[in-house]
Structure formats: structure tokens, C-alpha cells
Amino acid sequence: MIYLVGILGLVFLVMAIVVISRMQSVMKSVNKDVQNDEPVANNKLNGTMWIVTLVLGLVGTIWSYYAAKDGFLPEASSPHGRRTDELFWFSMALMMISFLAVNVLLFYFSWKYQYKKGNKATFYPDNHKLELIWTAIPAVVMAVLVFTGYRAWTDIMSEAPNNSQVIEIMGKQFGWMVRYGGTEDNKLGNYNYKLIDDNVQNPMGLDFSDEASFDDISHVSEMHVIKGRPVSLKIRARDVLHSVFIPHMRVKMDAVPGMPTKFWFTPDKSTDEMRAELGKPEFDYEIACTEVCGRGHFSMRMRLIVEDEASFKKWQSEQPTVLSAVLQTKPDYISRIPENLRAKAMKYAPAAPAADSTVAQTGTAAASSAALR
Amino acid sequence: MSVVATSTIVDAHVEEVHEHHEEQNFWKKYVFSEDHKTIAKQYMITGIFWAVIGIAMSVVFRLQLGFPGINLSWLKPVLGRWITETGTLDPNFYLALVTMHGTIMVFFVLTAGLSGTFSNFLIPLQIGARDMASGFLNMLGFWFFALSSVVMFISLFLHTGPAAGGWVIYPPLSALPQAHMGSEMGMTLWLSSMALFIISSLLGGINYITTVINLRTRGMTFSRLPLTIWAFFITAVLGLISFPVLFSAALLLIFDRHFGTSFYLSEIYINGEALPNMGGSPILFQHLFWFLGHPEVYIVLLPALGMTSEIIATNARKPIFGYRAMIASLLGIAFLAFVVWAHHMFVTGMNPFLGSIFMFLTLIIAVPSAVKAFNYITTLWRGNIIFTPAMLFSIGLVSLFVSGGVTGIILGNSALDIQLHDTYFVVAHFHIVMGAASAFGFFAGIYHWFPKMFGRMMNNSMGQIHFWATFIGVYLIFYPMHYIGIAGFPRRYYQFTTYDFAKSYTNLNMFVTIAAIFTFAAQFIFLWNFFYSMFKGKTAPLNPWRSNTLEWTTPVVPGHGNWVGEIPAVYRWPYDYSKPGAAEDFIPQTVPYSATPESNLPHETALIAEEKELGEINLNDQFRTAH
Incomplete structure (x- = not known):
């Protein structure tokens, strides 16, 4: 990369020299009238500059491409990503x-047809055939691009397959939260933004009058997914607009308060495989925010871990449920759960001390986000 | 033609016309002037003032991006507590700078500064009119802009800072003062300022349209209008249709902010509190915003393309190639500008089917745009090109228009936009195609019409140096920026160190910053040249570029009413350059075909019969009998 700067710097230098030398010619011509053979001062020099710029520009374009291309489009880890990469x-x-x-x-003509004494420009106001040709060519090229783009787009935006792993991701100032259906019913329970309460460890507003939410688990810094299984993201935001961006998965979708959105993709390279492939043992998939x-x-990082089903199951079973965190923070929250479900809810009450770690994490996240405002 | 009827009306006006000839006091002449030329200069100076501020802002945040955590304590005298105690730039103020840079450059510099200056200056001069249809509304238009500028300027000094939600001010961020400090008073002033700005541009637009339709001199048919006027005319129509929509978007946002409505707000929990708002949609705002926002791109660009057409033809000493195709492509672009807005919203959760429709419509724009580019190039082909600074900037514009345009085809493809949306690829794309290209149009216009504005010439060599430094500088800033975008770097990030995927390219970011500083510095060559030449430049000849259009038939410094005596009639199109058989390589529009039998084409010889009648009619000219 340092070479990139080096060479571009060199281009700079050459340019600066040109500018300085031209500056001198200005000093000379300040009080002089325009030379006889030139319609304006330095006409010929400017003509030459087009060719110089063209050559330097071409060299710079080609060279900088090779110097920088390692960083282009980070290795895609989803089939649709490889498809859009190809299209790109x-x-x-x-x-x-x-x-x-x-x-x-443009540059060549500017040089070639610069003013020459005695020359007369060609009076050439139109040529319908020519114009028709260069209307038609872009039209055909665009038709091809629209067609291929349309097919990719509709496939990517189609409904998620039935076997998808459903994960909810919620943006907030400033971080992401993910939620899983839980080990018992594997179903996301209802939520209601009015139930959101950071103080009782319910930052996603889970509605515990819906028993499907009892076993839901959530996390503030990691999203785990199973390699090769489609992931269906249900995306929402609780305060302002955010946008889920997973660069390696070619995923981007806004998170909108009041309007849930979705995106599905299939991660087909595990984190370990990517680490091996890139030769970077510390590599991690990341989730970023792209809507101001x-x-x-700039600091809403969440890690995405792609792993096999067994390790995912293991991770999932280790996570405390949201309900247990809530009941641990505020034991009398149980009174807000409908009577017929209380008995079931009490099963999640803090007999399990394992909840500590998550509580601590969520707590700090909430505190820091308040401090960051 | 109803010659008799018109001249009776004219007679009735003669008396009040005489009053205009009295010497005007200072206020009436320079401040609250109703003269289109003075108003144009007012727009120009205000635009340049804002450009310096707007570009300086970009240099400040580029410093942070190129050298993360750089010590900026030397800026403390200017920025005060926005520089933290450790000398770094405050992240809140970083967002404010990005937002203000966008707002200022798009609206104040490239809309008011560019279109306001040259529409006002050139429309009456090039169509052969004494002034705008309504001088008073025109003056009002500028002063609304000035007022809006003052409001925006004040917002820079607020304790909580100016607006900071990006120039697109998407709610809920912009609607909730508790979401960001920039959404407090700063946003209130932003919205007030924009409301005033919209009034200003509507007043201007109505005037431009009315003037072009009604006040053309005899013989100046639509098919003889210079392409500049076509571009200004279409731009004004675009603005007239789209700006009111921005006004409604802003108005609803004001309601949401101050009167508790829920147009854009729904199900929000912020700062430990669940807000009562239900049922609104932030996406609605984006639709309304981009219904202006996209045409706005063309409001900014079309005047630049129009002026470029004129300047390239003049300095290539050739007729513009495909005059009618140029008009058709302007109309095509203008029409399409209204039906592509949602390509800014592919990944907002909008119905994917809508996305495919907008992708299709968006890519169609490439066709008229390509036609324009090819026509410019063919105009240069076998020309006899004179590299005035204006010509250099015009050729540069064509290059930027193409280079920035092609990446638009990638972004307009919804499948590819998934990865590239809101990355630096987008930033690079629109800065080249809309920002730099339009700025080049602005420079080209100033260099070309400066002699008409101030009766003096700008220094050519300095202009040429300014061009090469700017042209190369712009490419050095924005070409590498595409790379950063392809790597997935998101926009509006205070720094990239939080993420592994954005850790590369630190050198490239540094390089972009250095190039930006260099390019900014080069603009001072222009500023010096501009202000120096205004007072000390060489006196301009009547027609320094040997051009065909009407403005060069006025006195060197046209007075109130533009022409002394009768407004000339127009007999031909404006692009008779290097016509075979003609003695000179240009034939002004005022030269009748009867005077040029040696160069007339067959269908033109047939028009000679009508010329006598044309010379006698008097459409709008009050002065005809008075002088």
C-alpha cells in the first residue's frame, strides 16, 4: 500500500513541477500581449497537457488498480454475494x-484539433445515422445490465427458504442486538416497543404475555449462525434509522423504527475456514451500521460467527434467556406476566446464576450508550 | 403578427420607461437592485463565499479521515470547543461538518450560486430582453436566498452545533432532539433556512420560465435558442416541480418536531422513554426528500451542461454537434429525473418490485447522457480548438461527467447497490458527476462571461494553471475514493479503526486528504484572479471570444436595459461557426441570411424572404420608438 501512496505522490510531484514551470511562463507573459500565432496565451502548451495528462492518467489508472486491488470487495462468503460480485x-x-x-x-481530440493558424474547423452540425448508432449502443448495453441485474435482484429479495434460521437483529444508539427463538420452541416471541426497558434488562421490548418469548435468548456483541443454513434476518430499529451491513456476506438492509425489514442469505464459509483461507487467524466477520x-x-461493531451446527447448538444452550435476566434484575416483574403463564415463567427465574455474564454485558452497553449521547 | 396591437401597447409604456433612466441611489443600484445583471453578481459573490466555507469544511473532516486522531488544536481559535482537549475533532462536530458541507455545496453553491448566477445573467442577454419578466420578484428571490444564508450561517455558531444528520436529514434522527445534539436548534434553523431557500428558488424559477417564454426578441424562436437557455429553462421547470415537494417534506418534519404529529415517527424508544408516536413512516420522508433530491442533481448539473455546450462550440470554432439531439437529451434527462428517485432507497426495505422498476428507469438515463457525451466529443472532432480557461473547464466537465456517470450505472443496479450503498463508492460517484462537474461548469461560466460581467478580462495563464491543478486534483481525490468504496468503507464514519474490514487503505485515505488540500489551495489562484481582474484586469473588447450569441452585441458593460437603442433581431441559430464560404469563422445571430449569400445553405436562402418582415415587428421592446 505504501507504494500506492508513493506513486500517486510522484504523480503529484510531476504535476507540481509542471505547474511551477507554467507559473514562470505566466510571469513572463503577464505584461505581454498574446503571441501572434496563438489565439490565447499558451494554447499549444495546453494542447500538449491533454496528452501528458492522458498518458499519466492511464498509467496511474492501471498501476493504482494493481496496487489497490487486494482490498477490493472483501472475499464473499455467500452464494448471492459471489453472484453480485461477478455482476459487479x-x-x-x-x-x-x-x-x-x-x-x-476526448483528450486526444483536444490535443489533435488544437488551434493551428490557417486551419478552419469543419462545419459538421449533425449526422442522424451516427446519432442513432450511439443512442442504440448504450440502450442495448443498458438492456443487458437491467436484465441481469433484475434477475439477481429478484432472487436475492425472494422469500427466505423454509429451513432458514430466523434471527432478529435490532439497531439502537449505538450497537446491535440479536435475538434467537430459543432452544425450546425455536420461535421468536412478540415484542412491543412500549415494553422496552433497559433498566430491567428488556432492551428489545419482549412481550412476556406471549409464552413464545420465554425461552428467547439475545446477545449484544455476537451473532452466531450455522454454516450452509440460510439465515433469515428480521431487522428492526428502536430509536433512529440504522442499516445492517455485513460486508463479507454482501448484506445490507436498513433498520427502520416502526417498519420491520428483512434480508436472507446463506453463509457458506465458516469463520475458521475464512481464517485459513485468508491466512489471518484473527479474522472475524463483522456487522456494521451504514445509515448515519x-x-x-462508526462504532456499532458486532461479530458474526459462522460455525457448524454442533457448536452453534452448544453456544445457544449456554446463553441465558432474556426472561431470566429480567427476573434476576427485577424479581417482581413476574407480576406483569399474565397469571396463567406465571408458573411457566417462574421456571426461568434466577435459579440459574449463569445469567451474570449477559447481565453485565447488557448493563454496560446500556450505560455506555447513554453516556455516548 | 399583430404589429399594430403590440406597438400601441408599447407606446403606452414609453413614459414610465423614461423614469428608469434617472440615476439610482446606492441602495437601489447595488443592494436592492432589480437589474438582472446585478442580481446575478449578488448570487455569484454569495455562492463563492459559501463555496469557500463549504470546501474548507470538507478539508477539516478530510484531515480527520486521512490522519485519524490528528491534532487540530491549531484550529481551536476558529472551532473553539469542537476541538477536544486532546486536540482531536469532536465526533459530533464531524457529523455537523459533513452535513453542512453537503447542504452548503448542493443548495447554496451549486443551486443558487451556479443556476442563480447564470440564469439571471444570461437569460435576458441571450434571448434579447431588457431584463427579467419581473425585476421585483427577482430581487425578492435573491434576498430570500440571502436571508436563508444568514439563518444557516447563524446555525454554525450554536452551542449545540448546526444540523448533523447528513444533508438528507432523515428522520427520526433529525426529528428527535434527544437523538443527537445537531437535531436541536441546529435542525430548526436548517429547516427554516431551507424553507426560505425554497421560496427563493421558486421566485427565481418562475421568473426564468416566464422570461424565456415571453420575452424573446423577434426571430428568437425556440429552435434558435442557445443551449444555455434551453438548459436554464428546463432546470427552472425541474425546480418548480420538485422544490415544493421538499417544502412539504420539511413542513411535515417541522410538525413532527414541534407539534407532536407522527408523519415520520413510529414505535420509538429513546433515552429511556417510549414515545407516543405511532403509525408514521420514516420511509415517507425519504420518498418526499428524493423526489426533490434526485431532480436536484440535474438542477445542479443541467445549467453546467448548457454553458459547456455554448463554450465548447465557441472555442472549437464549430457548431455544436446535434443541436436537436442535445435539446432532446436535456428533455429526456429532465423527464427521467422525476421517475428515478427511489434508486436512493433500494435497501430501505421498500418493496423489491418497486426496486426493479426504479433500476430499469434509472439505467435508461444513461442513454441521453451518453448522447450528450458523444455529441461533445464530435463537436471537438476536426475543430480548431482555442484553450481559454473556460474551454479547458468545459472539456474537463465532459471528462468528469463521463467518468462519474459510468459508476452511476453500477449504483443504479439494485443488485450491486446492496454492497455499495452508503459506501465511499457513492461518495466518489456523486462528487465527480454532480459536484466537480457542476463546479467546473461554474468556473467555465465565470471565465467565459467575466468580460461581460465586469468589462475586464481575467488572466488567461492563471486560469489555465487553475484548471490543470483543479482537474488533476479532482481526479486524485475522487478516483482513489472509488477503491475505498469497493472495499466497503461506509460513509459518514468518524474513523475506520473500529472495524477489521476497514483497517486497510490508511495510506490511500491519507493520499486523498493530501490531494484535497492541494485542490483547495489551488482555488485561491482563482480567487486572486477573480478579484484582481475585477478591478485591474485588461479592458475587454466587445466580443472577446468571437462568439455568435446576443450578449456580445451589447456594450462592453451593458447598462440598465442591456442594449442601447433597439434590441437586435435574430435571424439564425447560434452555432454558425466556421461555415463554409463565410469570410470569418463566426456569424453572429444578428446577421441576416440576406447579408451572407456566400455561406447560406439551400434551406436558409429560402428564409431570406421572411427576414424583412421579421426586422420590422416589435414584440416586447419598449425602447424601439423611444430612441
Whole structure:
């Protein structure tokens, strides 16, 4: 990477020299009238500059591509991601061709047809055939891009498969929270934003009048998913807009308060496999926020762990339920649970001391987010 | 033509016209002026003032991005407590800077500064009118803009800082004062300022449209209008249709903020409190915002493209290639501008089917845009190009328009937008195609029409140096920025060190910052040249660029009413450059075909018969009998 800066710096330097040398010619021509053979001062020099810029620009373009390409599009770990990557490079190639063709012509013509004494420009106001051709060509290219893009888009946005792992992810100032259906019914319980209460460890507003929410577990810093199993994200936000961005999975979807959104993808490379593939033992999949949400927008990191089913199950079973955290913080919360369900709810009451770690984590997260405001 | 009827009306006006000739006092002449040329200069100076502030802001936050945690305590005298005790930039103020940079550059510099300056200056001069249809509304338009500027400027000094939710001010962030300090008084002033700004641009727009339709001189048919005027005209129509929608969006946001409504708010828990608002939709705001926001891109760009057409034709000494295709593509782009807004919202959770429709419509825009680019290039082909600074900036604009345009095709593809949305790829794309390209149009316009504005020439060589430094600088800033975007770096991040995936490219970010500083510094060459030449420049000749359009038939410094005596009639299109057979390489629009038998094309010879009649009619000119 340092070479990149080096060479681009060199381009800079060359440019600075050119500018300085031109500055001198300005000093000379300040009080002089325009030379006879030039319609404005330095016409010829400016003509040459187009070619110089073109050559330097081409070199810079090609060189910087090779110098920087290692960082492009981080290795995709989902099938739809590889598909959009292919589409991206295909479109990019087409765009690069038009970018280069047009700029080369533009710069070349500017140099080639610069003012020459005695020359007269060609009176050439239109040519319908030519115009028809260059209307048609972009139209055809666009049709191809629309068609391929449309097919990829509808596939990506289709309904999640039935065997998907359903995970809820909620954005807040400033962090993500994930929720799983739990080990018993594997079903996400209802929530209601009015029940959100950081003080009683219910930051996602779980509604405990729905017994499906009893065994729900949540986490504030890690999302675990099973390799090869489709993941269906149910996305929401509790305060302002956020946007779930998982760069390696090519996932991005806004989190909107009051309007749940969704996105599904299939992670097909486990974290360990990626670590081996990239040769970076400390590699982790990450979840970021890409919709400006306030002061801590840049620091909403959550780790994503892709693992096999066994380790996922193990992790899942180790997590305390949200209900147990709530009951531990505020034992009389039980009175707010409908009577017919209390007995069942009491099973989650803090006989289990394992809840400590999560409580501590959630507690700090809530405190720090308040402090960050 | 009803010659008799018009001239009776004219006679009735003669008397009140004479009053205008009295010497005006200072206030009427320079401050509350109703003269379109003075108003144009007022827009220009205000625009330049804002540009310096807006670009300086970007340099400050670029410093933080290029050198995370850099010690900026030397800025403490200016920024005060926004520089923390350790000398770093406050993250809240970082967001405020990003927001203000966007707002200022888009609305105050490139809308008011660019379109306000040149629509006002060129429309009456190039169509052959004494002034705008309503000089008073025109003055009011500028002063509403000035008022809006003052309000926005004041917001910079608030204790809680100016608005900070991004220039798109998406609610709920912008609606809830408890969500961010920038959403307190700063946002209130932002919304007030924008409301005033919208009034200003509507007053301006109505005037531009009315003037172009009603006040063209005799012979100036729509098919003889310079492309600049076509562009200003279409821009004004775009603004007139879309700005009221932004007004409604802002109004509803004001209601949500101050009167407890729930247009954009629903199910929100913030700062330990569940808000009562239910049933609103933040997405509604985005639809309303982008219904303006997208046409706004073209409101900014079309005037620049219009001026470029004129300048390229003049300095290539060739007719613009495909005049009618140029108009058609302007109209096509303008129409499409209204039906593509949701491509900014592919990943907001909007119905995916809607996404595919908007992808289709968006990619169509590439067709008229490509036509424009090819036409510019063909105009250069076999020309006899003179590199005035204006010409350099125009060619530069075409290059930027293409380079920034092609990446739009990638972003407009909803499947590809998933990864690239809200990354630096987007930032690079729109800064090139809309920001830099339009700014180049602004520079080109100033260099080209400066002699008409101030009766003096700007220094050519300094202009050329300014161009090369800016052109190369812009590419050095924004070309590498695409790389950062392809790597997935999100926008509006205070720093990238929180994430592993964004740890690379620190050198590249540093490089971009250095390039930005260099480019910013280069603008001072322009500022010096501009202000120095205004007072000390060489006196301009009547028609320094040997151009065809009407403004060069006025006195060197046109007075009130623009032409001394009768407004000339127009007999031909504005692009008769290097016509075969003609002695000179340009034939101004005021030269009748009967005077140029040697160069007339067959269908033009046929028009000679109508010219005598044309010369005698008097459409709107009050001065015809008076002088």
C-alpha cells in the first residue's frame, strides 16, 4: 500500500513541477500581449497537457488498480454475494471500457484539433445515422445490465427458504442486538416497543404475555449462525434509522423504527475456514451500521460467527434467556406476566446464576450508550 | 403578427420607461437592485463565499479521515470547543461538518450560486430582453436566498452545533432532539433556512420560465435558442416541480418536531422513554426528500451542461454537434429525473418490485447522457480548438461527467447497490458527476462571461494553471475514493479503526486528504484572479471570444436595459461557426441570411424572404420608438 501512496505522490510531484514551470511562463507573459500565432496565451502548451495528462492518467489508472486491488470487495462468503460480485466486475469492465474510450477520445481530440493558424474547423452540425448508432449502443448495453441485474435482484429479495434460521437483529444508539427463538420452541416471541426497558434488562421490548418469548435468548456483541443454513434476518430499529451491513456476506438492509425489514442469505464459509483461507487467524466477520445514526455511528461493531451446527447448538444452550435476566434484575416483574403463564415463567427465574455474564454485558452497553449521547 | 396591437401597447409604456433612466441611489443600484445583471453578481459573490466555507469544511473532516486522531488544536481559535482537549475533532462536530458541507455545496453553491448566477445573467442577454419578466420578484428571490444564508450561517455558531444528520436529514434522527445534539436548534434553523431557500428558488424559477417564454426578441424562436437557455429553462421547470415537494417534506418534519404529529415517527424508544408516536413512516420522508433530491442533481448539473455546450462550440470554432439531439437529451434527462428517485432507497426495505422498476428507469438515463457525451466529443472532432480557461473547464466537465456517470450505472443496479450503498463508492460517484462537474461548469461560466460581467478580462495563464491543478486534483481525490468504496468503507464514519474490514487503505485515505488540500489551495489562484481582474484586469473588447450569441452585441458593460437603442433581431441559430464560404469563422445571430449569400445553405436562402418582415415587428421592446 505504501507504494500506492508513493506513486500517486510522484504523480503529484510531476504535476507540481509542471505547474511551477507554467507559473514562470505566466510571469513572463503577464505584461505581454498574446503571441501572434496563438489565439490565447499558451494554447499549444495546453494542447500538449491533454496528452501528458492522458498518458499519466492511464498509467496511474492501471498501476493504482494493481496496487489497490487486494482490498477490493472483501472475499464473499455467500452464494448471492459471489453472484453480485461477478455482476459487479462484469459491469465494471463495461464501464471501464466506456470510461477509457470516451476519455481517450476526448483528450486526444483536444490535443489533435488544437488551434493551428490557417486551419478552419469543419462545419459538421449533425449526422442522424451516427446519432442513432450511439443512442442504440448504450440502450442495448443498458438492456443487458437491467436484465441481469433484475434477475439477481429478484432472487436475492425472494422469500427466505423454509429451513432458514430466523434471527432478529435490532439497531439502537449505538450497537446491535440479536435475538434467537430459543432452544425450546425455536420461535421468536412478540415484542412491543412500549415494553422496552433497559433498566430491567428488556432492551428489545419482549412481550412476556406471549409464552413464545420465554425461552428467547439475545446477545449484544455476537451473532452466531450455522454454516450452509440460510439465515433469515428480521431487522428492526428502536430509536433512529440504522442499516445492517455485513460486508463479507454482501448484506445490507436498513433498520427502520416502526417498519420491520428483512434480508436472507446463506453463509457458506465458516469463520475458521475464512481464517485459513485468508491466512489471518484473527479474522472475524463483522456487522456494521451504514445509515448515519448519531455520534457513535462508526462504532456499532458486532461479530458474526459462522460455525457448524454442533457448536452453534452448544453456544445457544449456554446463553441465558432474556426472561431470566429480567427476573434476576427485577424479581417482581413476574407480576406483569399474565397469571396463567406465571408458573411457566417462574421456571426461568434466577435459579440459574449463569445469567451474570449477559447481565453485565447488557448493563454496560446500556450505560455506555447513554453516556455516548 | 399583430404589429399594430403590440406597438400601441408599447407606446403606452414609453413614459414610465423614461423614469428608469434617472440615476439610482446606492441602495437601489447595488443592494436592492432589480437589474438582472446585478442580481446575478449578488448570487455569484454569495455562492463563492459559501463555496469557500463549504470546501474548507470538507478539508477539516478530510484531515480527520486521512490522519485519524490528528491534532487540530491549531484550529481551536476558529472551532473553539469542537476541538477536544486532546486536540482531536469532536465526533459530533464531524457529523455537523459533513452535513453542512453537503447542504452548503448542493443548495447554496451549486443551486443558487451556479443556476442563480447564470440564469439571471444570461437569460435576458441571450434571448434579447431588457431584463427579467419581473425585476421585483427577482430581487425578492435573491434576498430570500440571502436571508436563508444568514439563518444557516447563524446555525454554525450554536452551542449545540448546526444540523448533523447528513444533508438528507432523515428522520427520526433529525426529528428527535434527544437523538443527537445537531437535531436541536441546529435542525430548526436548517429547516427554516431551507424553507426560505425554497421560496427563493421558486421566485427565481418562475421568473426564468416566464422570461424565456415571453420575452424573446423577434426571430428568437425556440429552435434558435442557445443551449444555455434551453438548459436554464428546463432546470427552472425541474425546480418548480420538485422544490415544493421538499417544502412539504420539511413542513411535515417541522410538525413532527414541534407539534407532536407522527408523519415520520413510529414505535420509538429513546433515552429511556417510549414515545407516543405511532403509525408514521420514516420511509415517507425519504420518498418526499428524493423526489426533490434526485431532480436536484440535474438542477445542479443541467445549467453546467448548457454553458459547456455554448463554450465548447465557441472555442472549437464549430457548431455544436446535434443541436436537436442535445435539446432532446436535456428533455429526456429532465423527464427521467422525476421517475428515478427511489434508486436512493433500494435497501430501505421498500418493496423489491418497486426496486426493479426504479433500476430499469434509472439505467435508461444513461442513454441521453451518453448522447450528450458523444455529441461533445464530435463537436471537438476536426475543430480548431482555442484553450481559454473556460474551454479547458468545459472539456474537463465532459471528462468528469463521463467518468462519474459510468459508476452511476453500477449504483443504479439494485443488485450491486446492496454492497455499495452508503459506501465511499457513492461518495466518489456523486462528487465527480454532480459536484466537480457542476463546479467546473461554474468556473467555465465565470471565465467565459467575466468580460461581460465586469468589462475586464481575467488572466488567461492563471486560469489555465487553475484548471490543470483543479482537474488533476479532482481526479486524485475522487478516483482513489472509488477503491475505498469497493472495499466497503461506509460513509459518514468518524474513523475506520473500529472495524477489521476497514483497517486497510490508511495510506490511500491519507493520499486523498493530501490531494484535497492541494485542490483547495489551488482555488485561491482563482480567487486572486477573480478579484484582481475585477478591478485591474485588461479592458475587454466587445466580443472577446468571437462568439455568435446576443450578449456580445451589447456594450462592453451593458447598462440598465442591456442594449442601447433597439434590441437586435435574430435571424439564425447560434452555432454558425466556421461555415463554409463565410469570410470569418463566426456569424453572429444578428446577421441576416440576406447579408451572407456566400455561406447560406439551400434551406436558409429560402428564409431570406421572411427576414424583412421579421426586422420590422416589435414584440416586447419598449425602447424601439423611444430612441
